Amino acid sequence: xxxxxxxxxxxxxxxxxxxxxxxxxxxxxxxxxxxxxxxxxxxxxxxxxxxxxxxxxxxxxxxxxxxxxxxxxxxxxxxxxxxxxxxxxxxxxxxxxxxxxxxxxxxxxxxxxxxxxxxxxxxxxxxxxxxxxxxxxxxxxxxxxxxxxxxxxxxxxxxxxxxxxxxxxxxxxxxxxxxxxxxxxxxxxxxxxxxxxxxxxxxxxxxxxxxxxxxxxxx
Amino acid sequence: xxxxxxxxxxxxxxxxxxxxxxxxxxxxxxxxxxxxxxxxxxxxxxxxxxxxxxxxxxxxxxxxxxxxxxxxxxxxxxxxxxxxxxxxxxxxxxxxxxxxxxxxxxxxxxxxxxxxxxxxxxxxxxxxxxxxxxxxxxxxxxxxxxxxxxxxxxxxxxxxxxxxxxxxxxxxxxxxxxxxxxxxx
Numbered sequence: 008x009x010x011x012x013x014x015x016x017x018x019x020x021x022x023x024x025x026x027x028x029x030x031x032x033x034x035x036x037x038x039x040x041x042x043x044x045x046x047x048x049x050x051x052x053x054x055x056x057x058x059x060x061x062x063x064x065x066x067x068x069x070x071x072x073x074x075x076x077x078x079x080x081x082x083x084x085x086x087x088x089x090x091x092x093x094x095x096x097x098x099x100x101x102x103x104x105x106x107x108x109x110x111x112x113x114x115x116x117x118x119x120x121x122x123x124x125x126x127x128x129x130x131x132x133x134x135x136x137x138x139x140x141x142x143x144x145x146x147x148x149x150x151x152x153x154x155x156x157x158x159x160x161x162x163x164x165x166x167x168x169x170x171x172x173x174x175x176x177x178x179x180x181x182x183x184x185x186x187x188x189x190x191x192x193x194x195x196x197x198x199x200x201x202x203x204x205x206x207x208x209x210x211x212x213x214x215x216x217x218x219x220x221x222x223x224x225x226x
Numbered sequence: 227x228x229x230x231x232x233x234x235x236x237x238x239x240x241x242x243x244x245x246x247x248x249x250x251x252x253x254x255x256x257x258x259x260x261x262x263x264x265x266x267x268x269x270x271x272x273x274x275x276x277x278x279x280x281x282x283x284x285x286x287x288x289x290x291x292x293x294x295x296x297x298x299x300x301x302x303x304x305x306x307x308x309x310x311x312x313x314x315x316x317x318x319x320x321x322x323x324x325x326x327x328x329x330x331x332x333x334x335x336x337x338x339x340x341x342x343x344x345x346x347x348x349x350x351x352x353x354x355x356x357x358x359x360x361x362x363x364x365x366x367x368x369x370x371x372x373x374x375x376x377x378x379x380x381x382x383x384x385x386x387x388x389x390x391x392x393x394x395x396x397x398x399x400x401x402x403x404x405x406x407x408x409x410x411x
Binding site: 010011012030032034035041077087095097099107109113117119123156202213218 | 229230231232233235236238239240241242247248250251253258260298299300302315317318328329331335336337339340341342344345347348349354363364365367369371372373398399405
């Protein structure tokens with residue numbers, strides 16, 4: 008939705024306001040706890056939210072999207088049956104129960120996180136200052152309609168490499184069970200005038216983190 | 227409520243420990259939040275060697291302070307100056323440096339911020355009551371990967387004699403996203 012018109016004002020809120028309804032923290036916690044079952048990765052869970060029906064994506068609140076996507080993934084992976092979900096009752100214990108996130112394990116799991124960098128042999132093609140152009144279409148090359156992290160607004164745009172972050176898991180592959188396929192990841196700066204018909208200021212820019220396969224040399 | 231129903235089924239199946247959920251919520255409601263980031267910024271303002279190290283390898287530096295963790299595995303710090311104002315968004319979802327800033331505010335996750343921050347950051351800043359000097363460029367960082375950005379706001383004038391603890395109080399959450407400025411003393 009980057010660049011879209013019509014969304015109205017951004018409404019600031021106090022720093023003390025962390026959640027906006029009683030069930031929001033619960034939704035966050037259930038999602039994190041289910042992630043620990045190891046049935047999907049962060050890219051698959053992002054894709055599960057993106058592939059909600061567009062009218063649902065537009066009308067659901069933030070955590071409603073999380074819950075709808077979580078329910079979809081639990082059924083897709085066979086963790087719950089559609090009947091269990093619809094009936095609200097479990098039919099027997101799960102074979103994954105030994106992976107349950109326990110209270111005692113929470114601090115360690117949150118502290119360890121899930122780093123996305125991987126050892127890889129792929130040559131680094133670009134250096135800081137190099138001019139690069141993004142793919143013409145923001146699409147997944149492996150799966151039609153699949154997950155990608157190139158936003159539409161930055162497709163087919165020319166920018167320059169700011170820095171290399173290391174080799175990172177390629178979400179386009181990882182979201183679809185195609186392995187990590189790590190690639191060099193770069194911060195790429197685009198002049199606002201390259202992205203928008205009416206940039207606010209001649210020196211403004213937008214920087215995106217983009218994988219090497221999203222980019223080609225620009226002359 | 228849907229989340230309650232889901233929690234009940236998952237607990238019955240032995241997949242969820244409700245006490246673990248309480249622990250996760252307590253962590254992000256009470257223990258991990260923007261005061262962590264404010265600590266980092268105040269130290270960067272006070273200590274030039276720390277600032278340099280932070281700008282060179284933020285992940286290593288914040289890890290030493292105990293601020294490594296989920297959604298903060300790959301940190302980059304960007305510094306606001308008279309020449310450039312940095313601002314962070316995630317247009318694709320809601321990526322945010324949890325160990326330093328906690329759970330993102332509602333506006334950060336809103337369609338309005340995600341849609342507008344990249345195209346008209348100055349108008350978005352105006353929604354926060356911020357007007358930048360005409361000769362300051364805006365650099366918006368769209369968090370499209372697992373790298374998380376922390377903005378080091380400009381240190382306000384008149385803070386020369388203040389210690390780290392006093393400086394921390396001037397560092398707002400919004401200023402570390404680049405949607406605001408640090409408070410004046």
